[in-house]
Amino acid sequence: MEERVRKVFVDVLSLDPGANAAGLVYNESQGWDSIGHMRLVAGLEQEFDCMLEMEDILDMSSYEKAVEIMGKYA
Amino acid sequence: MPDAPLLEGKVAIVTGATRGIGGAIAETFAAHGATLILNGMDGPALEAAAGEIRERHSASVSAVAGDVSLPSTANDLVRQAFSQDKRLDIFVNNAGVLIDALIGMVTDEAIERTLGVNLKGVLYGIQAAGRLMTRGGGGSIINLTSIVGRFGNAGQLAYASSKAGVIGATLSAAKELAPANIRVNAIAPGFIDTDMVRQLPPEKFEERMASIGMKRIGTPQDVANAALFLASDLSSYVTGQVLGVDGGMLI
Numbered sequence: 001m002e003e004r005v006r007k008v009f010v011d012v013l014s015l016d017p018g019a020n021a022a023g024l025v026y027n028e029s030q031g032w033d034s035i036g037h038m039r040l041v042a043g044l045e046q047e048f049d050c051m052l053e054m055e056d057i058l059d060m061s062s063y064e065k066a067v068e069i070m071g072k073y074a
Numbered sequence: 075m076p077d078a079p080l081l082e083g084k085v086a087i088v089t090g091a092t093r094g095i096g097g098a099i100a101e102t103f104a105a106h107g108a109t110l111i112l113n114g115m116d117g118p119a120l121e122a123a124a125g126e127i128r129e130r131h132s133a134s135v136s137a138v139a140g141d142v143s144l145p146s147t148a149n150d151l152v153r154q155a156f157s158q159d160k161r162l163d164i165f166v167n168n169a170g171v172l173i174d175a176l177i178g179m180v181t182d183e184a185i186e187r188t189l190g191v192n193l194k195g196v197l198y199g200i201q202a203a204g205r206l207m208t209r210g211g212g213g214s215i216i217n218l219t220s221i222v223g224r225f226g227n228a229g230q231l232a233y234a235s236s237k238a239g240v241i242g243a244t245l246s247a248a249k250e251l252a253p254a255n256i257r258v259n260a261i262a263p264g265f266i267d268t269d270m271v272r273q274l275p276p277e278k279f280e281e282r283m284a285s286i287g288m289k290r291i292g293t294p295q296d297v298a299n300a301a302l303f304l305a306s307d308l309s310s311y312v313t314g315q316v317l318g319v320d321g322g323m324l325i
Binding site for chain 2: 038041042045046051054
């Protein structure tokens with residue numbers, strides 16, 4: 001499950017394919033601004049074939065938090 | 075109207091679709107091949123309206139009842155589109171209420187209700203629709219405003235405010251969602267023959283009729299035809315517009 005989340009982050013934020021996404025934080029990490037955030041949400045929804053709750057979108061402030069949240073949808 | 079169906083394969087949500095303008099829009103979209111998800115406040119009446127459209131047009135029509143002033147309603151509608159069709163092409167924010175009162179007598183409840191349904195409902199709709207449309211590569215959002223939202227009207231302080239707000243929301247959303255290929259437009263009807271205007275006292279009704287250049291009251295179908303244009307690919311390069319459908323009415 002975590003690998004699927006990592007792949008979405010790698011794709012959307014244009015990281016190196018093998019990059020470690022741990023420690024990435026919203027509004028601080030390269031490319032993860034508000035527009036990047038909506039693209040991440042779209043990517044995660046596509047990958048997990050779901051629609052995220054608004055609270056989850058607002059709560060997704062770090063990579064670790066994203067993994068935790070996506071656990072509910074996996 | 076063109077003979078070829080304009081909305082074949084498209085999934086459309088219409089709020090306030092039980093009767094009036096929303097009902098005509100739903101009917102017109104179904105006639106043009108759209109898959110429909112309809113919303114209304116009154117569950118049984120909505121089911122009945124949906125059933126009739128389904129039968130008349132052999133269309134796929136589902137009904138999700140709810141009050142659009144609650145954020146959960148727009149989400150429920152979009153979730154229905156997601157679970158059923160995995161896509162959403164058209165969202166019509168039509169549900170509205172009209173509570174007339176003179177300045178000094180506009181109650182807090184009337185303000186809350188009017189802004190809740192007419193304005194907050196539209197904001198919730200845009201937010202929910204925008205997400206699923208972005209995933210699908212684009213779409214068309216159509217917001218019902220009013221001639222009163224553009225020019226104001228005595229006795230309609232709250233209603234005009236809510237409808238002017240819809241224009242601001244339309245213009246902002248059009249700018250923000252254009253890169254996602256989502257078009258956002260508003261329709262501003264004039265005096266249209268619905269239950270809403272039949273609430274007026276006879277002398278007011280006559281006064282309004284006299285102010286219409288084309289000298290006839292508009293029909294819900296007149297508005298639905300404009301909605302069909304904005305929903306279809308005929309308007310593929312049109313966004314951020316407020317389209318008056320008022321027969322040359324002056325207020």
